[in-house]
Amino acid sequence: MNYDRRARLVAALGQRGLDGAVITTLVNVRYLTGFTGSNGALLVPREGPAVFFTDGRYRDQAAEELPDVEHVIARDLVAALAERVHEGVWGVETHELSVDDHARLAELVPGASLVTVDRAVEGLRVVKDEVEIDHLRSACEISTFALAGLLEGPLVGRTEREVARDLENRMLDLGAEAIAFETILAAGDNSAIPHHSPTDRILKTGDLMKADFGARVAGYHADCTRTVVLGRADDWQREVYAAVKESQAAGLDLLRDGVAIADSDAAARGSLEASGWLEAFTTGLGHGVGLEIHEDPFIAARNTGKLVSRTVLTMEPGIYVPGRGGVRIEDTAIVTTGAPEVLTTMTKDLMEIG
């Protein structure tokens, strides 16, 4: 699998007229090799085998995780990379590589020309393979199972912090290797804050409770948001919830192969405009998800790309009214030629809990 990925990168390098690539973005190194440590780099020449670089802490781990790739153990990865970069035109990850490391590499290999590799690996990562989809499916299953258990309650009377930890522990109990990101658990007027860190605020009857959370499995992230009402919803809560639900369905429906990303953005945004709530929507509508919680592609009006099957994306419109409350509904879904396959399979009907 990793070998196939490297072969696809080599093909992409050929199209760009590059003699090879120096991959220094850790998550891209992981994608191409399976290496899970915290320090590594990969040299991918257009001709010949790839070479992996890490430090002494990961000698044994590299031998186990990358049995098919030569690895070089070095304290100074830039210097070690430089010894293997021969003359020619090499792609480097200028979107992540620091100015200092770039300057050192250029100085150490004066015969090579370093040009941008232009997010080539991020480009490969957009379309997920079977192994990746399996991990994402597991992560999303764990996430929604955990939330279903949490919603059995009790919730009222506990703090945001306690409820967030409960949800996280449920994901870990169900087999998550870690949580995908710090859980957003926001109740009452705190639900109006798009990215709220849980506090000691106590959940009360009548609150909106927004949970934005996910499990991580084998490095792959789930991303799910549900908003419920504790007790019976009032008219305002019903109106806002219905507007978000409709917008989310409209945007989600356009996560289809061949659709312009700007069109799926416009569908969700247009729905909010029609219901009169567009000004209360202040975040992005969605993003790719995989080895990173936020990765290419990003759903935005200015994105000129088209969707491709097997891309995994979120769709997450919301309405946020400062001082009053907010609602967000978010799924992780796979783009197909028909309706997207939603991985975070839990009802999006308004839930009134307890």
Added chain:
Amino acid sequence: MNYDRRARLVAALGQRGLDGAVITTLVNVRYLTGFTGSNGALLVPREGPAVFFTDGRYRDQAAEELPDVEHVIARDLVAALAERVHEGVWGVETHELSVDDHARLAELVPGASLVTVDRAVEGLRVVKDEVEIDHLRSACEISTFALAGLLEGPLVGRTEREVARDLENRMLDLGAEAIAFETILAAGDNSAIPHHSPTDRILKTGDLMKADFGARVAGYHADCTRTVVLGRADDWQREVYAAVKESQAAGLDLLRDGVAIADSDAAARGSLEASGWLEAFTTGLGHGVGLEIHEDPFIAARNTGKLVSRTVLTMEPGIYVPGRGGVRIEDTAIVTTGAPEVLTTMTKDLMEIG
């Protein structure tokens, strides 16, 4: 406090002959402003007030966390920064800033000369102020309390993963905002792996159990390692433990104001050499700790610096024998003019548990 820190940076800019600095490393932005969000930048001109930049998600949070600093809300922080960089010589964080962002900034402000700010903020962060020491003290107290509770047992019969989660939950129960890093909990031969991720291996009588863990409080990280024997230690375990304990004490004792960092490295390393175990030590000996779990200064033979009071550092020698087991002992401590103040106050005598 944040204002004082910015004033110290302005003084450092003056010494470097810079007209200002563009701070794009998020943790440095936090240090200088108190901003805890995930996207921000700070312009610090030598003359006049600083300006903070973030995106729309953090509008309210920025107003709350940085009431004393002008803030600019923008989707494209580089473009927004460029509008405020006037002519002159500006320091940029070339050790973190990407090649692409640097090139865009340079293109957008052709009248300015961009030079390296040379880790100026990291330099300020080495010496901790009162607020920082308070947070580090809390984080270390929580960590050692949590471990003391865990060691009351039972441990034998549980998996590494279960025990790691128990330890993490204890830290969160005691008030940690998060764990400082993914807990290393390694038993038996897994203890020989310096950075081991907890598995389903069951803890057995006779195992060495190594726990490398910490709590995070207000962004500040604790870092502590203890290794215990489950049941009665055998002669080999006693010998290895004694060698690590002696090395750790020797290195720790030299974390004093005015001592060359290479000398504290040599003290710990020399002790391992004297006991015949130096070859089984394969990691670094210690690092600064604060807003990052690993930050300046790093303890190494090649480090030419001297220690300064109020620097907070770890000292963490170990012996790792593949297939057999390993021991590491690690404290977080404050450099003073006398003996260092150890924050992770828990016995380093060999503990035989259960």
